Amino acid sequence: MTYSLAIVVPAYNEAQVIDDFHARIAAVLDGLDADARVIYIDDGSRDETWPLIERIAQADARVVALRLSRNFGKEAAMTAGLDAADADAVVVIDADLQDPPELIPTLIARWREGFDVVYATRGERDGETRFKKFTSAAFYRVMERVADTPLPRDTGDFRLLSRRAVEALHGLRERQRFMKGLFAWIGYRQTSVVYHRDARHAGTTKWNYWRLGNLAVEGITSFSTAPLRIATWLGVSAAGLAFLYGVWVLLKVCIWGDPVRGYPTLLVVILFLGGAQLLALGVIGEYIGRTYAESKRRPIYYVESRRGAPSSPDRYPRPRAPGVD
Numbered sequence: 001m002t003y004s005l006a007i008v009v010p011a012y013n014e015a016q017v018i019d020d021f022h023a024r025i026a027a028v029l030d031g032l033d034a035d036a037r038v039i040y041i042d043d044g045s046r047d048e049t050w051p052l053i054e055r056i057a058q059a060d061a062r063v064v065a066l067r068l069s070r071n072f073g074k075e076a077a078m079t080a081g082l083d084a085a086d087a088d089a090v091v092v093i094d095a096d097l098q099d100p101p102e103l104i105p106t107l108i109a110r111w112r113e114g115f116d117v118v119y120a121t122r123g124e125r126d127g128e129t130r131f132k133k134f135t136s137a138a139f140y141r142v143m144e145r146v147a148d149t150p151l152p153r154d155t156g157d158f159r160l161l162s163r164r165a166v167e168a169l170h171g172l173r174e175r176q177r178f179m180k181g182l183f184a185w186i187g188y189r190q191t192s193v194v195y196h197r198d199a200r201h202a203g204t205t206k207w208n209y210w211r212l213g214n215l216a217v218e219g220i221t222s223f224s225t226a227p228l229r230i231a232t233w234l235g236v237s238a239a240g241l242a243f244l245y246g247v248w249v250l251l252k253v254c255i256w257g258d259p260v261r262g263y264p265t266l267l268v269v270i271l272f273l274g275g276a277q278l279l280a281l282g283v284i285g286e287y288i289g290r291t292y293a294e295s296k297r298r299p300i301y302y303v304e305s306r307r308g309a310p311s312s313p314d315r316y317p318r319p320r321a322p323g324v325d
């Protein structure tokens with residue numbers, strides 16, 4: 001059976017690696033019996049990435065290239081690629097060669113066994129600092145505890161999706177897109193393939209700790225209301241302790257009388273409660289901000305230009321999402 005395959009590649013300032021990447025992915029696709037497409041999404045790069053992608057698209061008829069109107073972030077760029085992917089199976093892969101394209105045939109083999117989501121789990125990671133490994137491990141453990149849908153551990157965005165999994169993702173148009181969570185949330189038959197994650201081929205990571213931290217908050221708040229629950233319990237226990245302490249103070253006054261003392265206790269209690277209140281407010285604010293952003297219902301991205309045509313435009317027709325040209 002021949003099938004169609006689309007490779008979705010988000011790229012932001014990847015001029016240094018994009019040619020090498022294409023050479024490697026093209027070699028892999030040559031060895032497959034698939035009707036394959038590579039969909040590059042230039043996420044508003046400021047370097048030479050887009051001209052390079054245009055040149056690749058000219059030279060290779062399998063390439064479809066989209067340029068977003070600005071940098072919308074990887075999650076939006078992936079969504080743009082998934083929206084454009086009209087194939088039986090869709091692979092999402094990073095442009096920096098950290099995800100080995102040579103693993104794609106293995107992913108396809110699992111898909112042909114009947115799995116809908118085949119994600120690649122990194123066994124070892126080169127070129128990452130200890131601190132990064134530690135924080136990333138901690139994040140997955142926390143997510144596992146608080147989220148309603150468990151996330152597969154140590155898994156990036158590198159994965160293969162079946163047609164119905166892609167269709168399911170089309171239905172999730174939320175603006176705050178934590179894709180790893182969404183991939184897991186849709187369900188269906190999921191499995192993993194272990195691989196060795198290489199260091200970045202060239203160029204630098206687009207994720208500093210500020211962005212990673214924000215992504216972590218995004219992941220937790222998009223998939224769990226546990227922080228709100230924790231704030232509630234914090235409030236309840238603080239109030240309970242305060243009540244017990246109040247009774248104790250009252251008894252003390254009644255029994256021994258009370259010269260003016262207790263200034264340090266007072267200060268500690270006030271500071272603690274003030275801190276706890278601000279924290280709880282911040283948590284609530286986080287969720288309100290999310291609701292606000294969703295309520296505006298803005299499109300997830302805009303496409304500025306496009307090169308190359310999808311294999312057969314009406315293979316999987318669907319209503320167009322607003323903002324997609």
Ligand code: UDP
Nearest residue numbers: 010011012043073074077094095096205206
């Ligand atoms: N990326 C993107 N938009 C962004 C940031 C990153 O499309 O705003 C792409 C980037 O070009 C790469 C992938 O997302 O193909 C992963 O980015 P990166 O390698 O910087 O992340 P890391 O591997 O360090 O998690």
Ligand code: MG
Nearest residue numbers: 094096098200
């Ligand atoms: Mg990378």
